[in-house]
Amino acid sequence: MARNIEIKARNIEIKARAGNFDEQVRIAAGLAGQPPELMTQVDTFFNVPGGRLKLREFGDGTGELIHYDRPDLPGPKQSTYVLHATSEPGSLKRALGSALGVSAVVKKKRILYLAGRTRIHLDDVEGLGCFIELEVVLRPGQKTEEGEAVARELMSELGIQQSDLVSGAYVDLLTVEGIGNRKSRNP
Numbered sequence: 001m002a003r004n005i006e007i008k009a010r011n012i013e014i015k016a017r018a019g020n021f022d023e024q025v026r027i028a029a030g031l032a033g034q035p036p037e038l039m040t041q042v043d044t045f046f047n048v049p050g051g052r053l054k055l056r057e058f059g060d061g062t063g064e065l066i067h068y069d070r071p072d073l074p075g076p077k078q079s080t081y082v083l084h085a086t087s088e089p090g091s092l093k094r095a096l097g098s099a100l101g102v103s104a105v106v107k108k109k110r111i112l113y114l115a116g117r118t119r120i121h122l123d124d125v126e127g128l129g130c131f132i133e134l135e136v137v138l139r140p141g142q143k144t145e146e147g148e149a150v151a152r153e154l155m156s157e158l159g160i161q162q163s164d165l166v167s168g169a170y171v172d173l174l175t176v177e178g179i180g181n182r183k184s185r186n187p
Contacts (some may be wrong), residue, residue, distance in 0.1 A: 008081075008082050008083075009080075009081060009083070009137065009138075010078055010079060010080045010081070010138050011078070011079055011081075011135045011136055011137045011138055011147065012076050012077065012078055012079075012134075012135070012136040012138065012144065012147030012148050012150070012151050013070060013076070013077060013078075013079045013133065013134065013135050013136075013151075014074075014075060014076050014077075014133065014134045014151050014155060014160070014165060015131060015132075015133050015165070015166050015167075015168075015169075016131060016132050016133075016155075016160045016161075016164040016165050016166060017129070017130070017131055017164045017166060018122070018129075018130035018131055018132050018164075019159055019160070019161065019164055020159065021122065021124075021130040023159070024122060024132055024158050024159060024160075025111060025122050027157060027158050027159070028111075028113045028115070028120045028122060028132075028158065029113060031113065031115040031120065031154070031157065031158075032113035032114055032115045032120065033115075034113075034114065036111045036112055036113050037111075037112040038109075038110070038111055038112075039058060039059060039109070039110050039112065040058070040059045040107075040108075040109055040110075041056055041057070041058060041107070041108050041109075041110055042056070042057045042105065042106075042107050043055070043056050043057075043105065043106040043107075043108075043170075043171070044057070044093055044096075044097070044102055044104075044105050045102065045103045045104045045105070045106070045171050046096050046097065046100040046101065046102060046103060047100050047101040047102075047103050048067075048100060050069065051067055051068055051069035052067070052068055052069070052169060052171070053065070053066070053067045053096075053100070054066050054106075054171075055089055055092060055093050055096065056089075057089045057090075057093070061087075061089075062085065062086065062087055062089065063085075063086050063087075063088075063089025063092065063093075064083050064084065064085050064086065065083070065084045065086060065092060065096075066081055066082070066083050066084075067081065067082050068080065068081035068082075069081075072167045072168040072169075072172070073167050074162075074165035074166060074167045075162075075165055076136075076147070076148040076151040076152060078138075078144050078147075079135075103171070104171045104174060104175065106125065106126075106169075106170045106171050106174065107125070107126040108123045108124060108125045108126065108170070109123070109124045110122070110123050110124075111123075115154065116150075117136060117137045117138075117139075117150075118134055118135065118136045118137070118150060118151075118154060119133075119134070119135040119137070120132070120133075120134060120154070120158075121133040121134075121135070123170075125170050125173075127174055128170060128173055128174060131166075131170075132158060132160060134151050134154055134155070136148075136150045136151050136154075
């Protein structure tokens with residue numbers, strides 16, 4: 001059995017609809033200067049009284065339990081989270097589903113680039129379409145404003161307009177827009 005790892009951290013995040021997905025992938029590749037990680041993710045959200053709790057399952061059979069809290073506002077915002085890696089996501093999903101109930105499931109294909117301390121996610125979300133997420137990982141004690149400045153600079157470089165920004169999580173968009181309103185593509 002693989003060792004479970006827990007991480008407590010905070011970052012500055014933005015989520016935006018992709019204006020020109022292929023061009024934004026090309027720009028992200030240039031910013032990263034290294035090959036991307038390609039992955040398929042299934043996020044199962046559970047009913048909790050505060051923040052969001054999801055179990056992320058990866059195509060290789062591993063997973064991460066993630067509890068996070070962030071304001072549902074467009075633009076750069078701080079997110080605090082606790083991440084717990086697991087080698088047995090199936091049994092964990094059954095236990096949490098039984099105890100808390102499942103609120104929704106989000107399926108996506110993700111291209112992940114690392115640019116400095118920022119994770120650039122280029123996502124094709126089933127039922128929603130293509131998005132870009134930026135996660136500027138803050139160092140312990142680093143000011144929120146510093147991360148927000150990095151996020152805004154990357155937004156500019158990636159051609160993310162203010163009108164592209166969305167609030168909330170994919171799970172919220174699926175609830176508001178309904179599954180199947182937008183066509184996905186395979187990155």
